[in-house]
Amino acid sequence: MPPSGLEGVVAGRTGICTVDGAAGRLVYRGIAIQELAAQSHFEEVVYLLWYGELPTRSQLENLKQQLAAERALPPGVEAMLRGFPRTARPMDVLRTAVSALGIWDPDTGDNSPAANERKAVRLTARIPTLIAAFHALRRGRPPVAPRTDLSLAAHCLYLLHGEEPTPTAARSFDIALILHADHEFNASTFAARVTVGTLSDMYAAITSGIGALAGPLHGGANEGVMRMLQEIRSVSEVEAYIKEKLARREKIMGFGHRVYKTTDPRAAALKEMARSLTVEAGQTRLYEISERIERVMWEEKQLHANVDFYSATVYHVLGIPIDLFTPVFAISRISGWTAHVMEQLADNRLIRPRAEYVGPDNVPYVPIEQRG
Numbered sequence: 043m044p045p046s047g048l049e050g051v052v053a054g055r056t057g058i059c060t061v062d063g064a065a066g067r068l069v070y071r072g073i074a075i076q077e078l079a080a081q082s083h084f085e086e087v088v089y090l091l092w093y094g095e096l097p098t099r100s101q102l103e104n105l106k107q108q109l110a111a112e113r114a115l116p117p118g119v120e121a122m123l124r125g126f127p128r129t130a131r132p133m134d135v136l137r138t139a140v141s142a143l144g145i146w147d148p149d150t151g152d153n154s155p156a157a158n159e160r161k162a163v164r165l166t167a168r169i170p171t172l173i174a175a176f177h178a179l180r181r182g183r184p185p186v187a188p189r190t191d192l193s194l195a196a197h198c199l200y201l202l203h204g205e206e207p208t209p210t211a212a213r214s215f216d217i218a219l220i221l222h223a224d225h226e227f228n229a230s231t232f233a234a235r236v237t238v239g240t241l242s243d244m245y246a247a248i249t250s251g252i253g254a255l256a257g258p259l260h261g262g263a264n265e266g267v268m269r270m271l272q273e274i275r276s277v278s279e280v281e282a283y284i285k286e287k288l289a290r291r292e293k294i295m296g297f298g299h300r301v302y303k304t305t306d307p308r309a310a311a312l313k314e315m316a317r318s319l320t321v322e323a324g325q326t327r328l329y330e331i332s333e334r335i336e337r338v339m340w341e342e343k344q345l346h347a348n349v350d351f352y353s354a355t356v357y358h359v360l361g362i363p364i365d366l367f368t369p370v371f372a373i374s375r376i377s378g379w380t381a382h383v384m385e386q387l388a389d390n391r392l393i394r395p396r397a398e399y400v401g402p403d404n405v406p407y408v409p410i411e412q413r414g
């Protein structure tokens with residue numbers, strides 16, 4: 043019998059990123075995630091994922107300029123956003139609007155490497171603008187006009203809040219983007235690769251990826267984490283709250299992982315960031331509740347926190363509304379998705395596995411008038 047959920051199946055080859063679940067190690071193009079989080083910044087990581095090595099100063103400058111120059115939305119897409127109901131779920135808006143971006147992109151149907159690089163730049167530059175524009179419109183405000191003089195991380199926070207972030211906020215968000223950028227054959231990346239493996243196009247692939255990211259077992263978990271943290275009013279309530287949920291066989295969002303059987307290195311980095319940001323913001327209760335949940339989950343289920351657990355607190359302290367947490371994940375993961383799409387196309391073969399058939403056989407066709 044095939045493993046349920048393709049667990050442990052090696053479904054292809056990649057040179058972009060690998061996860062060692064036993065050692066709790068994550069590397070992008072051979073470089074450990076901790077080193078990148080400590081020393082790099084998001085635009086440099088984007089270059090690394092797309093081109094396979096760290097950029098020279100001029101290569102980096104060039105990419106930064108391209109990413110800054112492509113931030114504005116095509117007017118047709120902004121008009122679409124204005125037509126969406128204010129109550130629409132931001133992940134639905136993002137999925138639909140990213141698909142629409144392809145309609146206004148002259149390179150959509152061109153799968154050449156040069157056209158795909160241009161599309162990867164546009165998608166990475168425009169996803170933050172899309173999310174922030176919808177957020178402004180649903181609050182009855184005009185979207186903040188994009189600027190070209192801020193880093194991608196600082197610019198995202200600027201678009202969301204209408205004012206420049208503090209250096210600490212910008213750097214924290216930048217590190218969060220680095221930590222979420224790629225993760226091997228996770229569900230959304232695999233969905234993107236399957237889609238482009240039919241030789242469709244990058245926009246179709248990214249639309250598939252966003253659809254897969256939205257679910258609570260994948261990127262949607264970070265929103266569930268924050269809702270849980272808000273339901274629990276104090277540290278003393280944690281144990282009973284978690285035990286009751288587990289007794290009802292409910293999943294606790296932000297825990298467990300298909301690949302990591304030890305600490306998720308992204309969670310470790312985000313935990314430290316959540317600690318320092320909550321101290322600075324005077325919101326230590328959130329962090330204390332989180333730590334207690336982590337302890338109870340270990341005692342009860344021997345499960346570790348994953349990337350979505352402490353990122354929820356980080357985003358909350360940075361003033362990001364809960365229903366934008368998963369779209370914010372996409373702001374980062376677009377770099378990995380596009381890298382995988384380009385890698386898939388560079389050596390493509392249709393991804394078409396088989397299924398073990400467990401349905402009936404030799405069933406006679408009964409005409410409708412004879413059916414009971």
Ligand SMILES: CC(C)(COP(=O)(O)OP(=O)(O)OC[C@H]1O[C@@H](n2cnc3c(N)ncnc32)[C@H](O)[C@@H]1OP(=O)(O)O)[C@@H](O)C(=O)NCCC(=O)NCCS
Nearest residue numbers: 258259260263292293294295296297298299300348349350
């Ligand atoms: C990430 C996840 C989907 C991995 O799923 P998986 O590899 O298919 O693991 P399973 O769902 O089969 O879980 C294995 C066992 O651990 C339990 N488990 C796993 N994650 C759990 C969680 N977050 N809370 C409670 N129990 C959990 C399952 O109930 C199951 O127990 P059982 O064998 O007694 O039935 C899963 O851990 C999960 O649903 N986590 C919560 C959602 C989340 O945080 N997603 C973000 C991932 S980065």
